[in-house]
Amino acid sequence: MDESSEGAAPSTGTEAGAGVEEEIGAEVAHEDETDLDEEIFSTSLTAQELQERLEGDSQPVIAYVSNTPIQGSYIEGSIALPSKSLIQADGSLKTIADLAGVLGKAGISEEDDLVIYGDCLSCGDATFLYWAMKYLGHQNVAVLRGSQQDWSAAGISLSGATSAIAEAVYIPDPRPELLADYESVASGNFAVVDVRAPDQFGAGHIDGAINIDYNRVIEGSWLKDDSALTEIFSDLEKDRTVAVYTKNGGQASIVWYALMLQGYDARLYTWNDWLGHQS
Template sequence: MISSVVSAAWLHDHLDDPQVAIADCRFSLMQPTLGQEQYQAGHIPGAVYLDLNQNLSSPIGKHGGRHPLPDVAQLASRLSTMGVHSSPEPTLVVAYDDSRLAFASRLWWLLRYLGHDRVAVLDGGFAGWNTAGYPVTQAVPPPKAGTFVPRPNPDQVVNIEAVKARNGSSGVVLVDSREPERYRGEHEPIDPIAGHIPGAVNYPWQEVTDANGYALPLAAQRERWETVQSAEEILVYCGSGVTACANLLSLELAGIQTGKLYAGSWSDWCSYEKEKG
């Protein structure tokens, strides 16, 4: 079984493998067009750009958070044009970014949610690829004829009603993935209300990797979750359901299968709090 994290050397050796599809997931929350511009300036050969807002999320509504889960049919169509097959031999999708796995992990989680387990993130991201001296290109690959058949697993995601119903129950842990300052409510640069969901514990998503975007060793991933590893459910959220996926990747690396995404996350939660006045 392929690991959820692959090295630049491994990917370089498999650039011409027809069973491997590459997704460039670079993005900036503060500059939404930056990722596309970076892709056009140079990307890993064969990579197709997937935009967080356009491909990996749905339009924003009154509730549901800043990055609602994408339309399944539209994402399936996009993946098919990348040459991704669900069967008989599932394509391995390798996702990369330049944000310490934050956006690549969103695609990693989405594919697993849709029943496609052959997906990995690129350790060290695009910067690591460049540091290794591997080739980049500006050529956009032509569409391919893949057949991606989504099989969503609703057990991997929770909504605000489920969080309210289960929060505080025995065996349930609620994890806030944001920076400690945002968790404590000292600094809130994006959402209208500062703070965190009552009862949540803080596991900042940046701790999944080192400063250069390389995933910490498996022993360190296991150690991160040592105090909650026996929980029956670990409900994970962040600001909008994106960087929480890095923590879900970390849980997977640690061998913990009980993690679930609160897709709307804090931006969904505080949209209801705001209505209360």
């Protein structure tokens, strides 16, 4: 979800009558999950782990989520689920009902094992889709790691085009705690992280925000290791909720995802929403 593209990522502005469901926020581990559940509901998969699932009895739904055609080959059987399909023309997130409709039309149900991948991690498409699925309460969703070379090496079949599958009915179980709104951010109760480039941060930012450029958490085609992320997030307290923002939220989801992996209660927010409340 490259934020350089006009309208390519959601604003979190709340429209009249829309309520919190049209905003963008933390993965909270369910204490009653068993070790097996934690293995099944992993946050990411390697190519080899995906191949093992493809060889199993229950086939995952694999979705290509970038907004432009892939440079190379798709994983065979992938459906197209561009991240921009989750947002409205004005850049705000679609309603819960509309999001469920998009997923159902794509052939996804809430019971599916969903694997998502995109053409570049730094665009934010895959991490934004992961956030959106968690926002809708989807249990079994993971981001695919690695390159096309890794997929081929693992024996995953590739194709020159995406596929279509039968439509489904998606029943969401929303998790509104994943959203940050203006009042929560303005209250000063949250730690606030601006993940834009330093020059953008210097040109204007939310009072009290710290700057962690989203590129700092990326290494190659994936996130940096735990020790590096721990150092990057060292100024943040684990017991304080973190609101993460960029212009319209897309690339903020990269840092949200990294914070979630490190055990933070992180929520997605946008600079556009903040500016909208200043006028």
